[in-house]
Amino acid sequence: MHIKTFIFNPVQENTYLLYDETGECAIIDAGCLFPQEENALADFIGQHNLSLKHVLNTHLHFDHAFGNAFLAKKYGILPEAHDADEFLLPSIKDMVKRFGLDFDIEPQQPGKHLAEGDTVRFGNTELKVIHTPGHSPGGLCFYCKKDGVLFSGDTLFLESIGRSDLPGGNYDALIDSITKKLLTLPPDTVVYPGHDETTTIGHEKRFNPYF
Secondary structure: EEEEEEEOOOOOEEEEEEEEEOOOOEEEOOOOOOOOHHHHHHHHHHHHOOOEEEEEEEOOHHHHHHHHHHHHHOOOOOOOHHHHHHHHHHHHHHHHHHOOOOOOOOOOOOOEOOOOOOEEEEOEEEEEEEOOOOOOOOOOEEEEOOOOEEEEEEEEEEEEOOOOOOOOOOOHHHHHHHHHHHHOOOOOOOOEEEOOOEEHHHHHHHHOOOO
16 A cells, blocks of 8 residues: 655645555545645546545544545545544534634535444555544544554654544543554554654554653
8 A cells, every 4th residue: 555645734734645556545634725735635646547435534623624525526525534523513614713724614524424343445455443532532543454554643643642622522532542442553553643753553652651
């Protein structure tokens, strides 16, 4: 599996485009906001002759979902997310303003709900869905065992964890999600977070001050 990382919008969110030898692809956390960001994502898909099959959300905070409406309109692919996060969508404009931003964004409703234990497939690739509430009630991580990679959204970062003070956040649930569901993965698993740099499960077990 190939992983292309884009850093989008003023919050510097990581959008991941995953594709394999079949040409089928999936996007995790489409954060593209500005036309040049939308074009960068679409141009990469076009230049590599990729076929978009899934638009996945680790959670539905605005910075991870800005691009969902664009992708739905351009490719006819609706986002997939946990239903526990849908309560965030009606207040997305207020949350944008709370962060000091001024963008009139219409939220895109998910077309499918994902839950613990589900499997997302495209081409020859499988992603296991792991429900990790804490940063948000419907937080999800996506794990590819074959390639040894985890897409952790805003649950786990390099020597840090996601914040739990936003609506629906819960610190105890976040710690529980990480320790019981993520730190039990193989130590060489590469972690691709929602912001900033990659890390590994082994590194976080040794150096993350929260554990």
